[in-house]
Amino acid sequence: MARATRRLSRQSVRSALSRAGGLPARVVRRLRAAAHPRPPELELTPGPRPFVRALGMVAVTLLGAWLGLLIVGSVHKPVGPMDTTMTLRPSFTGGTKINVAPLGALELDTHHGPLRLDVDVTRLDPDRAGYLVENPERFGELQDMVASDVESGTRDLALRSFVAVVAGATALGLAVYRRPRRALLAGGMALAVLAASGATAATTWNPKAILEPRFSGLLAGAPSLVGDARRIVTDFDVYQQELARLVTNMSKLYNAASTLPTYQPDPNTTRVLHVSDIHLNPAAWLIIESLVEQYEIDVIVDTGDTMDHGTAAENPFLDPASELGAPFVWVRGNHDSRTTQKYLEDMENVHVLDDGEPLEIAGLRLAGMGDPHFTPDRRVQIEDESEQVVAGRRLAAALRTSKVLGKPVDIAVGHNPTLVEQVDGEVPLALAGHSHNRKQRVLGKGTFMMIEGSTGGGGLRAVEQDVPERVSASVLYLDDETGRLQAWDEITLGGLGTTTAEVSRHLPPDVEPGSSPSSDEPAGSPAPTGSPSPTEVPSPTGTGEPGEEDDDNRAAPARRETPTPVPTG
Numbered sequence: 001m002a003r004a005t006r007r008l009s010r011q012s013v014r015s016a017l018s019r020a021g022g023l024p025a026r027v028v029r030r031l032r033a034a035a036h037p038r039p040p041e042l043e044l045t046p047g048p049r050p051f052v053r054a055l056g057m058v059a060v061t062l063l064g065a066w067l068g069l070l071i072v073g074s075v076h077k078p079v080g081p082m083d084t085t086m087t088l089r090p091s092f093t094g095g096t097k098i099n100v101a102p103l104g105a106l107e108l109d110t111h112h113g114p115l116r117l118d119v120d121v122t123r124l125d126p127d128r129a130g131y132l133v134e135n136p137e138r139f140g141e142l143q144d145m146v147a148s149d150v151e152s153g154t155r156d157l158a159l160r161s162f163v164a165v166v167a168g169a170t171a172l173g174l175a176v177y178r179r180p181r182r183a184l185l186a187g188g189m190a191l192a193v194l195a196a197s198g199a200t201a202a203t204t205w206n207p208k209a210i211l212e213p214r215f216s217g218l219l220a221g222a223p224s225l226v227g228d229a230r231r232i233v234t235d236f237d238v239y240q241q242e243l244a245r246l247v248t249n250m251s252k253l254y255n256a257a258s259t260l261p262t263y264q265p266d267p268n269t270t271r272v273l274h275v276s277d278i279h280l281n282p283a284a285w286l287i288i289e290s291l292v293e294q295y296e297i298d299v300i301v302d303t304g305d306t307m308d309h310g311t312a313a314e315n316p317f318l319d320p321a322s323e324l325g326a327p328f329v330w331v332r333g334n335h336d337s338r339t340t341q342k343y344l345e346d347m348e349n350v351h352v353l354d355d356g357e358p359l360e361i362a363g364l365r366l367a368g369m370g371d372p373h374f375t376p377d378r379r380v381q382i383e384d385e386s387e388q389v390v391a392g393r394r395l396a397a398a399l400r401t402s403k404v405l406g407k408p409v410d411i412a413v414g415h416n417p418t419l420v421e422q423v424d425g426e427v428p429l430a431l432a433g434h435s436h437n438r439k440q441r442v443l444g445k446g447t448f449m450m451i452e453g454s455t456g457g458g459g460l461r462a463v464e465q466d467v468p469e470r471v472s473a474s475v476l477y478l479d480d481e482t483g484r485l486q487a488w489d490e491i492t493l494g495g496l497g498t499t500t501a502e503v504s505r506h507l508p509p510d511v512e513p514g515s516s517p518s519s520d521e522p523a524g525s526p527a528p529t530g531s532p533s534p535t536e537v538p539s540p541t542g543t544g545e546p547g548e549e550d551d552d553n554r555a556a557p558a559r560r561e562t563p564t565p566v567p568t569g
Contacts, residue, residue, distance in 0.1 A: 057186065060176050061169045065190040066090055068168020073161050077153035080146045081128040084121055086157045091116035094201065110207075113200035114193070117157075123282075158198070165190040269486065270363050271295055272411075272476040273326070276303040276433030276452040279335070279459020285320040287455070287471065291491065292325040295475050298362040300326050303433035303452060304333025304415035307340050308459060309376040315343040322349045327361055329353060332370030333415040333434065341370065353413050356398020363480045367402065368413035369395040385418045392422025399426040410483030417451055429478075429485050438472050438490065442509055448485060450474065453492075 074087045094113040099105045099120045110117070166187045173186030273291055278284040288300065302321075307314050321328045321344065331353045332341050345352050351359055353368030372387040392414070399409050403426070412430040414420040420432040425445030431452070438453040453472030471493040477486045485508045492502050 057173075057182070057189070060173050061186045061189040061193070064169035064172030064186060065165035065193065066168070067172065068164035068166070068190075069161060071164070071168070073157075073164040075153055075157045075160055077149065077156065078125065078128065079149040079153065081125050082121055083123050083125055084119055084153070086153050087118045087120075088157065088161050089116045089118050090114060094204070110205065111201040112204040113197045115197045115201065162191070162194060165194050268480050270478045270480045270483075271298050272362075272364070272478060273297045273300045274303070274431055274450065274452050274474045274476055275300065275455040276415075276472075277305040277333070277436055277454040277458075278302070278456035279305060279454065280308050280314065280317055281456030281459050282317070284456045284471070285324070287473070287493065289320075289324050291473060291475070295489075297326045297475070299364070300324060300328045301366070301411070301413060301431055302328065302330045303413060303431050304331050304371060305335045305433060306330070306333070307336050310335060310337030310340050310374065311376075312339050312343075315340065318344060318347070322347045327351060329359065329361065329366060329413070331368040331413045331415060334371045334373045334375045336371070337374055337376070356395045356401075358398075358402050358407060358409055364410045364478065364483055365402075365407060366411045366413055367395065367398060367409045369398075369419060371415040371419070373416075385416075388416050388418040389422060392419040395419070396423045396426050399423055410478070412447075417449065420449055423447060428483070436469060438474070438492075440506075448508055450476075450488070457493075 069088055069090075074085055076083070076085050078084070091114060094109075094111045094116055096108045096110040096117045096119065097105055098108070099118065169190035170183050170187035174180065174183035177183060273288065273295070275284070275288060291297065292300065306318065318340070321330070328350045329352075330344055330350065332338075341352055341354070344350050351361065353359060353366060354370045356367050356369060358365050358367045369391050372391045395412060395414065399412060402409050409427050410429065412420060412423040412427045414423075414430070414432055416434045417432045420430045421443060423430055424443035424447045427447055430443075430447050430449045432449060433452050433454075435451055436454040436458060437451065439451045440449065442448055452474060454469055455471060455473050457471040458469035473491045475489040475491065477488065478484060479486055487505060487507050490504050490506065
């Protein structure tokens with residue numbers, strides 16, 4: 001019915017037009033519009049331009065690829081006895097960055113491109129290091145082993161990075177566009193970017209970049225601290241061979257400390273491990289931990305210079321101090337800052353000595369004074385020792401106060417021997433470091449002062465020296481009732497490039513040879529029998545000569561000495 005009505009309406013309009021002889025066009029259009037009504041049109045928002053859509057896709061692709069690398073793009077790979085973490089990171093310049101905590105990092109212009117290779121050296125694995133020492137024939141293969149591990153790690157990193165960037169870009173594309181086709185497009189673009197980056201790195205690879213490293217962090221100040229640290233890499237053909245040798249020697253030092261013969265003293269003896277001047281050498285923690293276990297140490301006393309610059313960036317290096325198996329007592333050295341001291345004060349099982357405040361631990365009473373000087377590098381030189389004298393006198397006054405209160409101190413502790421000399425006559429025993437030269441002497445009023453060498457083998461300084469600095473530590477045996485020193489063992493390990501180790505027993509001046517080190521009597525039972533000291537641990541490779549030692553590093557103390565046997569059981 002309606003259709004017929006519309007048909008009649010159109011016919012009537014035509015008839016009217018024909019009768020009228022024609023109308024203006026504007027009127028005709030209006031009549032036609034009325035005869036043919038159209039549904040209302042929807043107004044759509046204009047879509048984004050093509051280049052905007054393309055830019056958004058690129059942004060999603062790059063962001064997704066970066067998130068993929070960040071979350072799952074790392075490879076944990078052992079390189080020789082070292083544990084490392086390898087990662088690809090977005091970069092405008094490319095290159096390689098090697099992070100060596102806590103020293104800082106060095107950067108190499110190995111390649112160009114949008115990706116940088118980050119290598120984090122995390123720790124020395126004692127099990128793998130011990131295996132190398134137990135199988136000395138593997139030392140010659142270490143360089144090839146390291147090269148093979150690096151090659152394997154690079155392959156694993158490439159495969160993992162491929163999966164990471166494709167998965168990351170695809171997942172983010174799906175989350176943003178909610179269309180599988182666009183998500184797959186994002187994943188494909190990410191793969192293309194990774195392939196192009198790899199091709200760019202391969203074509204711009206520069207193996208000579210090792211000759212021009214850029215130091216950052218603490219390593220940036222290395223020349224001011226130890227001279228020209230770039231000497232390490234001026235001849236890469238030599239250095240790549242020495243690199244494996246350095247790792248080998250660290251392994252041997254750890255093993256030597258693990259197998260040193262121990263002493264079985266009288267039960268009424270407190271054992272104190274005296275260490276000093278570690279200077280950021282991570283191998284020192286392994287050696288200390290091994291000595292604590294072997295000698296059943298009651299307390300560790302560190303006479304300072306554990307750090308090099310005393311910066312907050314170095315603080316994580318101190319973390320092992322709380323887990324050495326014995327309480328760790330520390331006094332500030334001239335390379336340690338107040339920041340260093342505050343970090344240690346907040347650690348468990350660590351005790352800081354300063355301002356002469358007495359500390360009772362392991363049946364002993366100790367007091368110390370932090371070094372008044374702070375000389376973080378060679379540019380800061382202080383020749384005037386007057387501040388050391390003033391600080392030492394403050395410590396002596398605190399010791400006298402403790403004595404008046406009926407709590408006499410057994411051991412005074414400081415870093416600089418000049419400071420420690422001021423407590424002469426106030427305590428029976430005083431410990432110091434600083435000189436990297438082990439010495440003992442009786443002061444004018446009877447105090448026995450023991451200066452320890454460097455337990456870190458001089459730290460970074462050892463890299464430059466033609467003659468390696470020895471690693472030194474001492475085990476002190478004190479009567480647990482009187483707190484008096486009965487005997488001590490000097491433990492000396494060969495530094496970088498050598499593999500010797502020896503331990504020798506000594507008696508203080510007030511204990512006559514032939515008496516038991518843990519006896520209060522000047523004479524008594526003969527010394528135990530066994531192999532005469534010093535006892536040497538032979539080098540697995542024969543690179544070190546037993547008995548080779550500078551007189552400066554082995555200054556004889558003012559005491560009588562016994563050819564102490566050190567039982568090997």
